[in-house]
Amino acid sequence: MLNLIFCEFAKIKRQKFILFSVLAACLFPIPMTILAGKDRMDFTGLFNLAVFFGNFLLLPCVLSIVTSILFFMERDHETLKNLLSIPVNRTGLAFAKLYVILVISLLYSVAGLGATMIGGLIIGGIRWEQIPGKLGLSVVMGLLAFLTALPVLITIIRLNKSMIFSILLAAVYTFINFSIAYMMVTFPPDAILLSVLPAPIVMRWWAGFGVERTPENYEMIRPYLISGTACMRYFLLLAAICIPFIVWAYRKQED
Numbered sequence: 737m738l739n740l741i742f743c744e745f746a747k748i749k750r751q752k753f754i755l756f757s758v759l760a761a762c763l764f765p766i767p768m769t770i771l772a773g774k775d776r777m778d779f780t781g782l783f784n785l786a787v788f789f790g791n792f793l794l795l796p797c798v799l800s801i802v803t804s805i806l807f808f809m810e811r812d813h814e815t816l817k818n819l820l821s822i823p824v825n826r827t828g829l830a831f832a833k834l835y836v837i838l839v840i841s842l843l844y845s846v847a848g849l850g851a852t853m854i855g856g857l858i859i860g861g862i863r864w865e866q867i868p869g870k871l872g873l874s875v876v877m878g879l880l881a882f883l884t885a886l887p888v889l890i891t892i893i894r895l896n897k898s899m900i901f902s903i904l905l906a907a908v909y910t911f912i913n914f915s916i917a918y919m920m921v922t923f924p925p926d927a928i929l930l931s932v933l934p935a936p937i938v939m940r941w942w943a944g945f946g947v948e949r950t951p952e953n954y955e956m957i958r959p960y961l962i963s964g965t966a967c968m969r970y971f972l973l974l975a976a977i978c979i980p981f982i983v984w985a986y987r988k989q990e991d
Contacts, residue, residue: 841882844881
């Protein structure tokens with residue numbers, strides 16, 4: 737498995753989009769810093785903005801494009817038959833690609849924190865004792881972004897279409913998730929969409945501690961909040977369902 741993972745990382749070294757995706761994480765906090773400066777936010781407010789728009793809106797699209805690159809690379813270069821003649825365990829190959837996608841998601845999230853820290857120095861208010869906690873939260877949010885993208889990754893791999901189609905599909909999926917998470921309080925607390933779609937689940941957990949609030953708006957969002965345990969159970973179930981389907985879809989693609 738380690739050899740397969742190393743091979744996947746070696747194959748993407750020449751893919752400029754992978755580097756661009758990490759650079760995008762560094763550039764995205766720039767407009768957030770400008771907005772935070774105008775509204776006189778502190779570092780925590782800037783961090784929340786960067787997480788909400790970066791991890792909820794931009795990162796799932798980036799991961800979908802990376803998925804298209806990794807899972808269609810052999811198909812586009814007609815090297816899959818040569819690869820399988822070694823032979824290579826196809827299930828292991830799919831897991832290696834998923835591992836690379838997870839690492840990219842974590843790198844993106846941590847790189848976003850680094851850029852946000854620079855923005856925090858510009859607007860002031862950064863407290864260095866907050867950084868370890870923000871780093872841990874960034875890693876968790878990177879993991880959750882990867883898990884959030886799993887349902888659309890199944891569709892991308894199974895349909896086996898072009899890069900443009902994958903981008904459009906990911907954009908629609910991300911927009912729906914982001915919109916419902918953003919407008920969470922406009923739905924009844926027991927609305928099915930808030931309990932099925934992954935981004936609203938993340939929002940319902942994160943809003944309990946990661947979002948600044950007043951006593952008034954806390955009373956408004958309190959019925960929507962879920963515990964970390966409930967969030968973990970949801971994503972463990974999501975991973976248990978989606979990852980085998982991704983492996984199956986990749987094997988069908990090869991057949």
